[in-house]
Structures are given as structure tokens and as C-alpha cells.
Amino acid sequence: GAVVSQHPSWVICKSGTSVKIECRSLDFQATTMFWYRQFPKQSLMLMATSNEGSKATYEQGVEKDKFLINHASLTLSTLTVTSAHPEDSSFYICRSSPASYEQYFGPGTRLTVT
Amino acid sequence: AQSVTQPDIHITVSEGASLELRCNYSYGATPYLFWYVQSPGQGLPLLLKYFSGDTLVQGIKGFEAEFKRSQSSFNLRKPSVHWSDAAEYFCAVGLNTDKLIFGTGTRLQVFP
Numbered sequence: 001g002a003v004v005s006q007h008p009s010w011v012i013c014k015s016g017t018s019v020k021i022e023c024r025s026l027d028f029q030a031t032t033m034f035w036y037r038q039f040p041k042q043s044l045m046l047m048a049t050s051n052e053g054s055k056a057t058y059e060q061g062v063e064k065d066k067f068l069i070n071h072a073s074l075t076l077s078t079l080t081v082t083s084a085h086p087e088d089s090s091f092y093i094c095r096s097s098p099a100s101y102e103q104y105f106g107p108g109t110r111l112t113v114t
Numbered sequence: 115a116q117s118v119t120q121p122d123i124h125i126t127v128s129e130g131a132s133l134e135l136r137c138n139y140s141y142g143a144t145p146y147l148f149w150y151v152q153s154p155g156q157g158l159p160l161l162l163k164y165f166s167g168d169t170l171v172q173g174i175k176g177f178e179a180e181f182k183r184s185q186s187s188f189n190l191r192k193p194s195v196h197w198s199d200a201a202e203y204f205c206a207v208g209l210n211t212d213k214l215i216f217g218t219g220t221r222l223q224v225f226p
Contacts, residue, residue, distance in 0.1 A: 004157060032212070041123075043204065043216040044158075093158070103211055105150070105157035 003027055004096045006106035013084055013113055021079045021109045023094030029074035034095040035067075038108070044093060050077040084113045116141050118207050120217035128225050129197050135190040135220050137205030145207040147188040148214065149179055152202040161203075164188065175199070200224045 003026040013019050023033055031052045036044040048069050049057040056069035066088075068080040077096075081088050093108040119138045127133055139145065146165055150158040162173025169181040179190045188205060202221050208214040 009155070034212070041219075043218045045216075046213060049212070097211065103160065105159075107155055107157045 004094065004104045004106040006092075006094060006109050008109060009107060010110040011112070013111070015085055015113055016083055018080055018082045019084055019111060021081075021092055021094075021111075023077045023079070023096065023106050025075045025096045025098070025104075028096075028098035030096040030098060031074060032097065033071060033077040035069060035077075035079050036093045036095065038091040038093060040091075047079075052077075081111065084111070086113045089113045116145075116207070116215055118205055118215050118217040120203075120205055120220050122220045123218070124221045124223065126223040126225060127195050130194050133190075133192045133195045133199070133222070135203050135205075135222070137188045137190065137217060139186050139188065139205075139207045139215075141186075141207060141209075143209065144183065145209055146211060147179075147181060148206040148208075149173065149177070149188070149190050150204045150206060150216075152204060152219070158204065161190070195222075195224055197224045197226060 005024045007022045033050040035047045037047050038044045046059050047062045050069045050071040052071045052074055058064045071077040089112050091108050091110050094106040097103045117140045121136050148163045149161040152158050161177045162171045162179055164171045164181045171179050177192050179188055181188050202219045204219045205217040206214040
């Protein structure tokens with residue numbers, strides 16, 4: 001099946017720094033990718049929809065200036081957590097689709113802000 | 115409001131026993147229904163999905179789910195659980211495959 005990768009798989013950063021997370025579709029092209037956030041023992045919450053060549057669409061309550069999304073190519077979307085704070089510590093997961101009825105999740109990135 | 119409820123936070127079964135994970139939804143129309151499984155360090159592989167047609171859906175790894183419109187449910191079942199099935203299971207619904215609403219998950223523990 002299709003493969004979606006994320007890099008890094010885990011990252012620890014200091015408060016106030018920025019962290020970039022990459023999501024790549026390895027064997028298909030995707031005009032749309034989705035970014036989720038998952039708190040411990042909780043569900044996945046959709047943060048934003050990343051569209052290749054255009055601005056991302058953010059869900060209500062998600063700060064677009066804090067969570068910068070760039071979809072530079074059909075195989076790569078990046079999520080940058082700017083000026084990270086401990087409350088941004090979470091598990092971030094991307095999802096990508098080669099077709100409307102197929103979806104593949106990345107393995108996730110564990111962010112810890114100290 | 116649209117919502118998905120997985121009433122069981124944690125379930126423990128013995129290997130070889132049958133399994134049923136519950137999922138109830140509240141939606142304005144019959145949504146698309148999905149079950150995903152999450153294991154540490156891995157993505158969320160899709161176990162199965164329901165769009166329309168036969169209400170009993172077969173998935174991977176021996177899982178099946180039954181859509182019951184009258185009960186707004188989409189429970190996941192497996193007749194005989196294997197130790198490798200231990201994971202977190204998420205039910206998700208949506209009017210399309212873009213914006214999915216996920217349940218809070220059920221953690222399955224399997225004892226030998």
C-alpha cells in the first residue's frame with residue numbers, strides 16, 4: 001500500500017524555538033494533506049488542511065501564525081511550530097490521499113517542548 | 115452536533131477470545147464510517163470502511179464491522195483475538211473522506 005513518512009519521529013526543543021515537521025508521500029502525489037494533533041489518551045484533532053500551491057485551511061481555534069503549514073510540492077507538506085511552548089508538546093500526525101477514497105496516515109511526530 | 119463515541123476506554127481480553135469494540139455516532143445523515151488501528155511508531159492503518167451497500171463490512175486482519183442505522187452504531191468485531199491485536203482502535207466518521215471526526219479511542223490489551 002501507499003506509504004506516508006514523517007520526519008522527525010520525535011523531537012525535543014527548548015521553549016521559544018521553532019520546529020519543522022515534514023510529511024512526505026513516498027509513492028504517490030497528493031494535492032491535499034491533513035495535519036492532526038493528538039494529546040495523550042485522546043482523539044485525533046484535525047488542525048489544518050494543506051493544499052499544494054495554496055494557503056492551508058485551518059480549523060477553528062488553531063492559530064495559523066503559530067502552526068505554519070507549507071505544501072511546497074505534491075509529495076511534501078511541512079508543519080512548523082513557531083515559538084514553541086510546553087503546551088505545544090503533543091503527537092502530530094499527517095494524512096495524505098492518492099485518491100478521494102484512500103487515506104494514509106504518517107507514523108507521527110512526538111514533540112516535547114522543555 | 116456531530117460526534118463519535120467510543121464508550122469503552124480500555125478493554126482486556128484473553129488471546130483467542132472474541133472481541134467487540136463499540137462505536138456510536140451522531141450525524142445529520144449517514145456518514146462514511148471507518149475503523150483505524152494505532153500502534154506505537156506506526157501510522158494509522160485503515161482496518162475497514164463503510165460507504166454504502168452491505169452493512170457487514172470485512173476488513174484486514176480478520177476484523178469486521180456492522181453498520182446499524184437504527185442504532186447509529188458501527189461496532190468492530192473479531193472472532194478470535196491474537197496478541198498482536200493489542201493496540202489503540204479509533205472509530206471515525208465523516209460526510210466525505212476529508213474531514214473525519216474521530217472517537218476517543220479504545221485501548222485493547224490482550225492477555226496470553
